[in-house]
Amino acid sequence: MICREVVELMTDYLDGALSQEDRARFEDHIAGCNGCTAYLEQLRRTRSVIGRLAAEPVPAGLEAELLSAFRSWRSGPRP
């Protein structure tokens, strides 16, 4: 495996979707390649930064409306 190919396999690698054989070749390559090690680390870091976008406060008005809808649902006619 060569760097140009290895970078395209990184998501498969992180997802555990490589065959056992490809995984071994991938890891052999990474072990001896600073560039690909850095790229893999960048992708991991990217993934974790994206994860931070999950935290977003609910606007107070929207939350109040939804809670009010929940209460009407709870007290409404049920099948």
Add this chain to the structure above:
Amino acid sequence: MSRRPDDSDLAALKAGDEAVFQALVQRYHGPLMRLAVGYVRDRSAAEDVVQETWLTCLRSLDRFEGRSSLKTWIFGIALNVARTRRRKDARVLPFASLFRRDDSDSSAPTVDPRRFGSEGKWRTPPDDWSNVPESHVLSRETLDRVRSAIDRLPPRQREVIILRDVAGFDAQAVSAVLAITPENQRVRLHRARAAVRKVLEEYLR
């Protein structure tokens, strides 16, 4: 996979537990907003989509039997609401904006080929980010750039990366919610992460 972590949430919701409902609304607001923003014109329209999603969930809750996880069900509803909304808006949006190029399923290289030498080895290797302080990576400005990079992705990539990396679904759940093959799921995720990485690389250097 017999018992899912959100089984108890579903039971509590059906029993009318407001605190559980409120916690779900808060937990999924970020991922739902990101998902919605991709389909509509602005934040206010995206908030409408999120609101309509929850109202639809409430209307359908009694009929939901938990065949999929609660989270998968909620995000499936959100996708429906957002896509319906987009179809309605399509009548007033410029025709061309509906046919933007989408290379989401392409197997073209995700790294600029000029960065590799003739033998396919790095010519311009990526920087080592281990020296970049965490405070910089997680600064408000960095997050804003990442957010807008995701909002600019072609729709098929955007859906996958939001469900995987913002909402935290696993690969299998995303393939199921979007009705795509595991292979397409991985290709789209890879292209999307590579695009966001590139934005970060330009910013963090």
